[in-house]
Amino acid sequence: NSNRFMLRALLAQLGCEVTDFGIVADDLEVTRKVLRDAAQGHDLIVTSGGVSVGEEDHVKPAVEAEGSLDMWKIAMKPGKPLAYGRVHAAAFIGLPGNPVSSFVTFLLMVRPFILATQGVNEVVPQAVMLRAGFDWPRPDRRREFLRARMMADGSVALFHNQGAAALNSTTWANGLVDVPAATAIANGDPVRFLPYGDLLW
Structure with missing residues (x-):
């Protein structure tokens, strides 16, 4: 349940007032009720997990039943099963359940969305x-x-395990390398680095 505490901390850091609805049972009707309750008095609903196509993934059909699902799945790794829509008057963003996927999609998708709603003009992180x-x-x-991680000599090193469940990679790192689709990288190549300084604060 690491995503729950991670996301609460990230949201609070952005000045959000967070209501934690806890772990929702793997049941469509229960999920629909929690979404209805969450939509009352909240501007944004953020969920983690349940947006894929498994037998017990009920968030997607629940959102479609209670509102609209305007986007589902993006060509991004980690973070493919990302969802966006509305539940009644509230915006909805469904994050993947894997810890790293949830962390990365929050930084790159949820954070800019929240900053934009707060009136911030420059919400896209600046790469070096x-x-x-x-x-x-x-x-x-x-x-x-x-x-x-950006090293003292100006190079960038990768964490040894880039798997979506390796949450310790996010604490070892001090940023993300942005690799375009279908692109190989060789030692010494220039890369786009997104420092945590532009992603977390």
Whole structure:
């Protein structure tokens, strides 16, 4: 249940007043009721998990029944099963259940959305070009965001495990490397680095 505490902290850091509805049972009608309750008196509903296509993934059909689902799935890794829509008057963003996917999609999607609703003009994080201190020889068809650390010599190192469940990669890193779709990286290549300083504060 690490996502619950991580997301509460990230939301609070943005000045949000957070209501925690806890863990919702894997039941469509229960999920619909919680969404209805959450829509009352809240501007935004953020969920974690349940937006994929598994037998017990009820968030997607519940949102469709209670409002509208305007976007589902993006070509991004980690974070493919991201959903956006509305539940009554509240905006809805459904994050993936994997901890790293939830963290990365929050920083890149939820944070800019909240900042924009707060009246902030510049919400897109600013990348810096640095030298890759690693090889990434197997490109993905999706745009990738790798947990990475800017080193003292100006290069960027990758955490050894880029799996979506390796939450410790997010605390080891001090930023993300933005890898375009279908792009391989060789040691020494210039890469776009998004520092946590522009993603967390």
